Amino acid sequence: MTGEIELREVEVKLQEEVIIPRVSLKLEGPGLVTVIGPNGSGKTTLLRTIMGLIKPVHGWVLVNGEDVTGNPEAAGKHIGYVPQLSAFNKGFPITARELVESSLSLRLKPLRLRTPSEIREAAIRALGAVGALDYADKPISSLSGGQLQRVLIARALVWDPPILLLDEPVSAIDPAGKMEMVELIAKLSREKLVLVASHDPGIYARDSKLIVVVNRGIRLAGPPSEVLDPRKLAEVYGDSVMLVEKCVHLVDGHAA
Amino acid sequence: MLLDPRWFIVVGAAALAYGSLSPVVAARRLQFLAASLPHGALLATVLGIPLSSATGLPPSLCALTVGIPLTYMVIILVRRGVPEETATSVFVSFTASASIAVIYLVLTRYPSETSLWSYIIGDPLLVTWRDTAYAAAVSAVVVAMTLPFMREHVLLGLDRDSARLTGLRASLYDYMAYTALALAAIGLIRVVGFVLEHVLILLPAAVAINFSKSGAETVYNSVASAVAAGTAGVLLAVVLGQNPSAMVGFLLLAFYLTGLVRGGTG
Ligand SMILES: Nc1ncnc2c1ncn2[C@@H]1O[C@H](COP(=O)(O)OP(=O)(O)OP(=O)(O)O)[C@@H](O)[C@H]1O
Ligand SMILES: [Mg+2]
Numbered sequence: 001m002t003g004e005i006e007l008r009e010v011e012v013k014l015q016e017e018v019i020i021p022r023v024s025l026k027l028e029g030p031g032l033v034t035v036i037g038p039n040g041s042g043k044t045t046l047l048r049t050i051m052g053l054i055k056p057v058h059g060w061v062l063v064n065g066e067d068v069t070g071n072p073e074a075a076g077k078h079i080g081y082v083p084q085l086s087a088f089n090k091g092f093p094i095t096a097r098e099l100v101e102s103s104l105s106l107r108l109k110p111l112r113l114r115t116p117s118e119i120r121e122a123a124i125r126a127l128g129a130v131g132a133l134d135y136a137d138k139p140i141s142s143l144s145g146g147q148l149q150r151v152l153i154a155r156a157l158v159w160d161p162p163i164l165l166l167d168e169p170v171s172a173i174d175p176a177g178k179m180e181m182v183e184l185i186a187k188l189s190r191e192k193l194v195l196v197a198s199h200d201p202g203i204y205a206r207d208s209k210l211i212v213v214v215n216r217g218i219r220l221a222g223p224p225s226e227v228l229d230p231r232k233l234a235e236v237y238g239d240s241v242m243l244v245e246k247c248v249h250l251v252d253g254h255a256a
Numbered sequence: 257m258l259l260d261p262r263w264f265i266v267v268g269a270a271a272l273a274y275g276s277l278s279p280v281v282a283a284r285r286l287q288f289l290a291a292s293l294p295h296g297a298l299l300a301t302v303l304g305i306p307l308s309s310a311t312g313l314p315p316s317l318c319a320l321t322v323g324i325p326l327t328y329m330v331i332i333l334v335r336r337g338v339p340e341e342t343a344t345s346v347f348v349s350f351t352a353s354a355s356i357a358v359i360y361l362v363l364t365r366y367p368s369e370t371s372l373w374s375y376i377i378g379d380p381l382l383v384t385w386r387d388t389a390y391a392a393a394v395s396a397v398v399v400a401m402t403l404p405f406m407r408e409h410v411l412l413g414l415d416r417d418s419a420r421l422t423g424l425r426a427s428l429y430d431y432m433a434y435t436a437l438a439l440a441a442i443g444l445i446r447v448v449g450f451v452l453e454h455v456l457i458l459l460p461a462a463v464a465i466n467f468s469k470s471g472a473e474t475v476y477n478s479v480a481s482a483v484a485a486g487t488a489g490v491l492l493a494v495v496l497g498q499n500p501s502a503m504v505g506f507l508l509l510a511f512y513l514t515g516l517v518r519g520g521t522g
Contacts, residue, residue, distance in 0.1 A: 048417065051417070051421060053417050053420065053421075072417070072420040072421050073420070073421075073423045073425075075421065076420070076421030076422055076423060077423075079421065081417065081418055081421055083415050083417055083418060087415055087417065088414060088415045089285070089413060089414055089415065090414065091282070091283075091285065091413070092279075092282060092283045092410055092413055092414065092465075092471065092474070093465055093468055093469065093470065093471065093474055094410055094414075094470060094471030094474075095469070095470045095471070098470055098471050098472070099414070102407045102410070102411060102471075103411065103418070103422060105407075106407065106408070106411065106422045106423070106424070107422050107423070137469075137470075138469075139468075139469055139470065140414075155418075
């Protein structure tokens with residue numbers, strides 16, 4: 001089953017401040033949808049609202065037809081998530097494999113679907129898919145940012161969810177690794193609905209079927225060829241849009 | 257040298273409880289709460305004395321009835337958006353002042369009821385079988401509320417959003433952790449003493465993290481170091497004629513320093 005996300009007149013306020021004014025949006029999988037926008041524009045807020053982690057002050061969120069508004073438990077049955085690196089606290093010394101295994105077994109717990117050795121194999125397969133086997137048994141507290149991001153991607157896809165929400169999933173990965181991960185994300189998007197938030201639309205442009213530009217609401221949405229027009233982006237980003245060799249780069253201090 | 261089994265039972269029970277609680281505190285980053293809780297525990301305990309004589313209920317029960325809701329106060333403040341440092345300062349200022357006021361009252365009104373000193377410095381060598389059974393029961397409950405849910409606590413501590421998406425009821429685990437902390441702090445105050453409590457809550461996991469390469473090892477080492485320090489501490493205290501809590505504290509510190517010298521994990 002490929003995924004489907006629908007927002008109906010969703011409005012989000014955080015501490016009395018409107019972060020997302022009423023928006024309606026329907027995304028159907030499979031395919032890659034890239035959400036771009038400057039820092040503080042509401043990318044993470046949009047993803048967290050879709051996952052039921054933030055309860056909108058108005059409207060409904062439907063995931064695969066199920067009402068998941070403000071209900072992360074319901075949304076989590078359809079969605080694999082990679083949080084922004086800054087939202088992850090790697091203080092406690094559990095290993096990469098323990099992290100992936102325990103997330104998987106917790107998910108399967110009510111169903112007792114698999115034996116410990118099956119869980120272990122699934123974890124190793126997922127870590128292998130993201131090239132993280134070399135450090136699978138190292139504590140996550142000792143991993144670099146890019147290594148940790150690979151492990152977090154493995155955790156999100158280990159249970160083969162129909163929808164993936166990735167919040168700047170490759171921001172700390174080196175250039176060669178980035179291309180490799182983007183390729184993996186593109187491959188996953190052939191069967192799943194994959195939503196990725198990013199500062200750098202360039203790296204996903206070729207593989208995206210839709211680019212959504214947010215800045216306190218959805219400002220622009222369309223295929224890359226339409227949206228990645230420097231003049232249109234300038235309206236959202238201000239002057240921080242550069243055209244480098246026919247490829248749009250956003251300069252916002254955060255972009256790699 | 258005569259050794260009483262009760263000493264080892266109470267100290268072992270306390271060590272098991274704190275050794276299991278400590279990784280939860282580290283994983284959930286509840287250090288702010290752990291450091292302020294003993295103040296609430298002392299207040300609840302001294303309040304238990306007049307409450308008990310007024311109601312006829314056992315002082316320990318009165319202390320728990322007052323102390324656990326008192327602990328939830330900090331959490332409610334933090335949940336409302338009060339910064340942790342502020343909530344802790346308010347809690348510590350209130351409970352510390354109030355416990356001194358109540359101690360004063362108890363000392364003047366109920367002079368011979370109980371030795372307040374044992375609540376402050378810990379007194380495992382003077383326990384009765386009744387105290388021993390109580391400490392063992394408190395410890396069993398604390399262990400049952402922490403060890404089986406370690407994986408859940410660790411995942412919640414790493415990133416709460418992902419844990420909630422996996423179906424974890426985050427606030428249920430929050431209250432379980434806070435209740436276990438309050439229960440250990442109040443229920444075992446007589447054994448370990450107010451002064452050393454927060455050290456016992458924080459140090460076992462700190463020791464374990466330095467010696468461990470995985471989550472499972474960390475939990476194991478935390479419990480093991482607490483139990484080792486507890487048992488050896490009682491023996492040392494008997495041999496040296498010293499206070500057991502002090503010995504346990506020094507031993508845990510020695511473990512911690514050894515871990516630092518060894519250069520962290522590895
Ligand atoms: N828990 C919160 N309480 C109050 N305001 C919040 C909260 N989380 C985010 N905000 C505010 O909402 C706005 C949008 O934040 P959000 O994290 O969604 O932006 P973003 O586009 O993901 O930014 P970045 O590119 O830096 O990750 C910001 O102004 C932020 O200050
Ligand atoms: Mg963000």
